[in-house]
Amino acid sequence: MKDHLVLFMPSGKRGRFPVGTSVLDAARQLGVYVESVCGGRATCGRCQVSVQEGNFAKHGITSADDHLSPVGPKEERYDRVRGLPGGRRLSCSAQILGDLVIDVPQDTVINAQVVRKAADERVFDRNAAIRMCYVEVEEPDMEKPLGDLDRLKAALAQDWHLDELDVDFHLIPKVQQILRKGEWKVTAAIHKDREDDRPRLIALYPGLKNEAYGIACDIGSTTIAMHLSSLLSGRTVASAGTSNPQIRFGEDLMSRVSYVMMNPDGREAMTVAVREALNGLIDKVCAEGGVSRADILDSVFVGNPIMHHLFLGIDPTELGGAPFALAVSGAVQVKSAEIGLPMSEGTRTYLLPCIAGHVGADAAAATLSEGPHRQDEMMLMVDIGTNAEIVLGNSTRVVAASSPTGPAFEGAEISSGQRAAPGAIERVRIDPVTLEPRFRIIGTEQWSDEPGFAEAAMATGVTGICGSAIIEVIAEMYLAGIISEDGVVDGSLMERSPRILQNGRTFSYLLHDGEPRITVTQNDVRAIQLAKAALYAGVKLLMDKQGVDHVDRIGLAGAFGTFIDPKYAMVLGLIPDCDLTKVKAVGNAAGTGARMCLLNRGYRREIEETVTRIEKIETALETKFQEHFVAAMALPNKVDAFPNLATVITLPERRAIADATGDGGRRRRRSRD
Ligand code: FES
Numbered sequence: 001m002k003d004h005l006v007l008f009m010p011s012g013k014r015g016r017f018p019v020g021t022s023v024l025d026a027a028r029q030l031g032v033y034v035e036s037v038c039g040g041r042a043t044c045g046r047c048q049v050s051v052q053e054g055n056f057a058k059h060g061i062t063s064a065d066d067h068l069s070p071v072g073p074k075e076e077r078y079d080r081v082r083g084l085p086g087g088r089r090l091s092c093s094a095q096i097l098g099d100l101v102i103d104v105p106q107d108t109v110i111n112a113q114v115v116r117k118a119a120d121e122r123v124f125d126r127n128a129a130i131r132m133c134y135v136e137v138e139e140p141d142m143e144k145p146l147g148d149l150d151r152l153k154a155a156l157a158q159d160w161h162l163d164e165l166d167v168d169f170h171l172i173p174k175v176q177q178i179l180r181k182g183e184w185k186v187t188a189a190i191h192k193d194r195e196d197d198r199p200r201l202i203a204l205y206p207g208l209k210n211e212a213y214g215i216a217c218d219i220g221s222t223t224i225a226m227h228l229s230s231l232l233s234g235r236t237v238a239s240a241g242t243s244n245p246q247i248r249f250g251e252d253l254m255s256r257v258s259y260v261m262m263n264p265d266g267r268e269a270m271t272v273a274v275r276e277a278l279n280g281l282i283d284k285v286c287a288e289g290g291v292s293r294a295d296i297l298d299s300v301f302v303g304n305p306i307m308h309h310l311f312l313g314i315d316p317t318e319l320g321g322a323p324f325a326l327a328v329s330g331a332v333q334v335k336s337a338e339i340g341l342p343m344s345e346g347t348r349t350y351l352l353p354c355i356a357g358h359v360g361a362d363a364a365a366a367t368l369s370e371g372p373h374r375q376d377e378m379m380l381m382v383d384i385g386t387n388a389e390i391v392l393g394n395s396t397r398v399v400a401a402s403s404p405t406g407p408a409f410e411g412a413e414i415s416s417g418q419r420a421a422p423g424a425i426e427r428v429r430i431d432p433v434t435l436e437p438r439f440r441i442i443g444t445e446q447w448s449d450e451p452g453f454a455e456a457a458m459a460t461g462v463t464g465i466c467g468s469a470i471i472e473v474i475a476e477m478y479l480a481g482i483i484s485e486d487g488v489v490d491g492s493l494m495e496r497s498p499r500i501l502q503n504g505r506t507f508s509y510l511l512h513d514g515e516p517r518i519t520v521t522q523n524d525v526r527a528i529q530l531a532k533a534a535l536y537a538g539v540k541l542l543m544d545k546q547g548v549d550h551v552d553r554i555g556l557a558g559a560f561g562t563f564i565d566p567k568y569a570m571v572l573g574l575i576p577d578c579d580l581t582k583v584k585a586v587g588n589a590a591g592t593g594a595r596m597c598l599l600n601r602g603y604r605r606e607i608e609e610t611v612t613r614i615e616k617i618e619t620a621l622e623t624k625f626q627e628h629f630v631a632a633m634a635l636p637n638k639v640d641a642f643p644n645l646a647t648v649i650t651l652p653e654r655r656a657i658a659d660a661t662g663d664g665g666r667r668r669r670r671s672r673d
Helices: 023-030 073-081 148-160 169-181 245-249 253-262 266-289 305-312 361-370 453-459 467-479 491-495 522-546 558-563 566-572 589-599 601-613 624-632
Strands: 003-009 014-018 048-051 054-056 061-063 088-090 100-103 130-136 185-191 200-206 213-219 223-230 236-243 296-303 332-335 348-351 379-383 388-393 398-403 424-430 437-441 500-503 506-513 517-520 553-557 583-587
Touching: 003 023, 003 061, 014 023, 023 100, 061 100, 073 088, 130 148, 148 169, 148 185, 169 200, 185 296, 213 266, 213 305, 213 361, 213 589, 223 266, 223 589, 236 266, 245 253, 245 266, 253 266, 253 305, 266 305, 296 305, 296 361, 296 589, 305 348, 305 361, 361 379, 361 388, 361 398, 361 553, 361 583, 361 589, 361 601, 379 522, 379 558, 379 589, 388 522, 398 522, 424 467, 424 506, 437 467, 437 506, 467 506, 467 517, 467 522, 467 558, 467 566, 491 500, 491 506, 506 522, 522 624, 553 558, 553 566, 553 589, 558 583, 566 583, 583 589, 589 601
Parallel strands: 003 100, 213 296, 296 348, 379 553, 553 583
Antiparallel strands: 003 014, 048 088, 048 100, 054 061, 130 185, 185 200, 213 223, 223 236, 332 348, 379 388, 388 398, 424 437, 500 506, 506 517
16 A cells, blocks of 8 residues: 655654554654653644645645545544644544655643743643553452552553553552552653653552643742643643742852851752742642642753752852862753752752853753754854853854852942832933933833823832843943943033032943932942943853854843843943844753753753853953953943944943042952852
8 A cells, every 4th residue: 555645744754654553653753752641542633733635746745634534433422522733633543545745733722721831931841750641450360360550550651651660669569559540541741851761650540631731940040930730731720929039148159158168058948948948839839739748740840050059958169269169060860859959759850961060950941942952043142140141152063161250230230220110211212412311211102201100100210220220321421422442431521411420530421310319320330330240241251262252143032131222231332233123132041951851851951961061261360351341341341342233322432531439340259149
């Protein structure tokens, strides 16, 4: 009998199969991932596909619905009981009768779930480390002395090719009861991470258990973000975040390491604090998603090296100074219950590898998400926190470093700085002629010079300047000529505008004359210059290592990256010159990378391999850091040109103003975070 050509979309994998092959078998043979829990019994509904009808000349395929066998009794029963969306077929039942283009939908929703679409929701190919395998086990027989567990293993070997199955010990005392409860029909949760791992039975359920969940979590030093996803459909069913309670032990990372060094119980206290917060978040996402905690079978965590160590209960003291030795840099696989996160008894936790002692699993996850290592263009990725993690590379070579930017970008060290909250100024424009500002605050749509602003702002007041606006206001001050390229506030402008105020030997700019009075002082400008120069110098070191004088693409990660306007970041010289259309906020890229590893173990292998190839640069040891830093103190930069930026904005003529502060842009090295 003639074989038929079958093309699977979106993977594009294709092959020829004899008439009568089930679509599920064809997919399996080609390595196309199609979920199945019931093992082809047409009861789980996980294996749904649809036919793309038409003439696909490029592939030489004419595809039609009737190139699949007609709906049989099993499929009909499933449709009657559970309902099949229009055009969907069960691939375990539908057989190939002719050439086909088969669509494997990425959103096979079985139970109606409350689906919350996170901003960074992307659909990924699935190949989770957990599989749910339904089997029917032979009943005990006096003639055959094989134990209940052994007959379960035999059934799993026969139906699912799970030979040499390991079994978590906690299940052994429960097997008999579960088998009897399910009347010899059970669903086994099988964990298998690496290809050469033996499969392991980690949970067992009576009857058909047609769902399994996992969590992906980014433990930031300031905030923790968690997503709860279905391991079978890939959907994110709930997301939640909370602030990291370790803040009470120290605002930045270095102070948390100091806390551990000074207090005998410090490490323990911080481990307990973060695990408590994580348990609270697990409860929260479970409540929001209507999911039982015991149904979470896998979890992936990322964090910077100090968060990673404290979470695992490892003393981070070694990370406090050179050579920044990690206790473990490779990926970690552990039972969740062993690290204080009880879910199902067999639930596993996977932590991505750390890149270096100061570039963590969060940067690895962001790399995985944005994929500089997968593209030809030279991509710069910057995650700006109190410590900036920087990755630069392409498919040939990737280098990484961290730069001690300090907390200025988060509003700390800035006289009117504050965290992003209602009432905080988030956008600023300054008229270069009158030097009058207009601004917008979080929670109010109107600009400050528009009708209705005063009434709308009444609820919150105008309370301070958040991180993204600090970038804007200083960039706008520069563009309006209020500060020079050296960052000096021009006191001579007092004659022109009442907004220029004198404070002893220096000057400041009055942004809002209210309660509180919001000004940008000379010290504020200096703090931002120091922070941006540290970041830029780190970027330049990586560009030196790569031997490039420009980058093709920039990804700004994290909350800060989401809210800053790339144009203003470039005016300040925070990031190097680049085509502005290729500068993008990439959101919580670390969280996205964690979710990728949760849903597809192939991504775990990809990042593990990539991290071994990433070259780590220690900025503190590089002699050129200081030189780059000094040049980067200027706006946008003393030596580097910004030709792309110049096409969209006219930068002021270079001019010098006497530096009244006397600190001349002296560099202060900050503590690491
Ligand atoms: Fe379960 Fe097809 S594999 S319905």
